[in-house]
Amino acid sequence: MVRQAMKTATTVNSTHVDPSAVPPSELVPMRYPGRRLTALVVLVVAASLGYSVVTNDNFEWPVVREYLFHPEIMAGLRTTLILTAVSMTLGILIGIVLAACRMSENRVLSSLSGAYLWFFRGTPLLVQLIFWFNLSALYPRLSLSVPFGGPEIIGASTNSVLNLWAVAIIGLTLNESAYMAEIVRGGLLSVPKHQTEAAVALGMNRWLTFYRVVLPQALRVIVPPTGNQVIGMLKHSSLVSTIALADLLYSAQLIYSQNFRTIPLLVVISLWYLVCTTVLSYAQRHIERHYGRGIQTGTRRPSGFMKLSLNSRRRQRSQPNDNPTPARRKNR
Known part of the structure; x- marks a missing residue:
């Protein structure tokens, strides 16, 4: 039995052909009937779901079209985009500072940065927003004064300083900066140390080393x-x-609290969120492609596994043993 198994293994190895040694015209794709059946089932289910959504009168599609570009909806969309842009920009800037403090050799800065991340990542964003909104219950007046009970230099009422916009931006920014700090720190740590050492050996200063060597490599990890x-x-x-x-x-809540068209208004804001996320995803993909240049090298592999055609196998088997093919020489 052992001798027979060894003979079978030798036969298999002798008939195996390396696909890279065969011209592409002699390669045919393998067939996967299971994949096609699964794709067909998924398409049928998706088509059924889409048909039920389109033909369901309870969605009230005429109402959706009516309120899709409603002035109040457009004003709310503008507020959402402004909040996202401002809070994300400030969150990235503060996150970079926090990441630098977290990686600092100064234990005070590192500990304070770690405590900041621990608090803002450990408490829900909704709780933080409500806390900032009710800060006047703890501090009715915000002021800049001499420490430990000294005279006040400048001050104002908390409610006058922290209006709705200020509360929203502060809450979103502080929470986002904690996450961005870890993203930036992970990107900087992903750059091998010998890259910095090589740059220093070439005579680059610390700023030039960071800008020309560390940052381009770290952005490939930070951007996604x-x-x-x-x-x-x-x-x-x-x-x-x-x-x-x-x-x-x-x-949308203000509108459907008056006309009781809850589902159509929720569909409207869902469509706008989908449009915005699609645009952002498209921009993200292009930025990733820009900073990922040079990572994937070589020719592109064909999709799926490939197998040799019957004529190619017969031609490989008919070759004499004293002049083995490159694939057989590799197997030996």
Whole structure:
């Protein structure tokens, strides 16, 4: 039995042909009937679901078309986009500072940065927004004064300083900066240390080393999760509706609280969120492609496994043993 198994293995190895040694014209794709059957079932289910959504009168599609470009909806969409842009920009800037402090050899800065990340990543964003909204219950007046009970230099009422816009931006920014700090820190740590050492050996200073060597390599790791955070910020900004800031969701709530068309208005804001996330995803893909240049090298592999045609196998078997093919020489 052992001798027979060894003979079978030798036969298999002798008939095996390396696909790279065969011209592409003699390669044919393998067939996967299971994949086609699965794809057919998924398409049937998706088509059935789409048909039920389109033909269901309870969605009230005429009402959706009526309110899709309603002035209040457009104003709420503008508020959502402004909140996303401002909070994300400030969150990235503060996150870079926090990442630098977290990686600092100064234990005080590193500990304070770690405590900041621990608090803002450990508490829900909704709780933070409500806390900032009710900060006047703890501090009725915000002021800049000499420490430990000294005279006040400048001050104002908390409610006058922290209006709805300020509360929303502060809450979203501080929460987002904690996550961006870890993303930036992970990207910087992904650059091998010998890259920096080589740059220093070439005579580059610290700023030039960071700008020309470390940053381009770190951005390949930073950009994908940052794009996800931007999309997440766009959706998380809907939480500001709890503090009565007229964003996209709150605008829709004001409308359907009057006409009781809840489902159509929710469909309207869902469509606008989908449009915004699609645009952001498209931009993210192009930015990733820009910073990922040079990673994938070589020719592109064909999709799916390939097998040799019957004529090619017969021709390989008919060759004499004293002049083995490159594939047989490799197997030996």
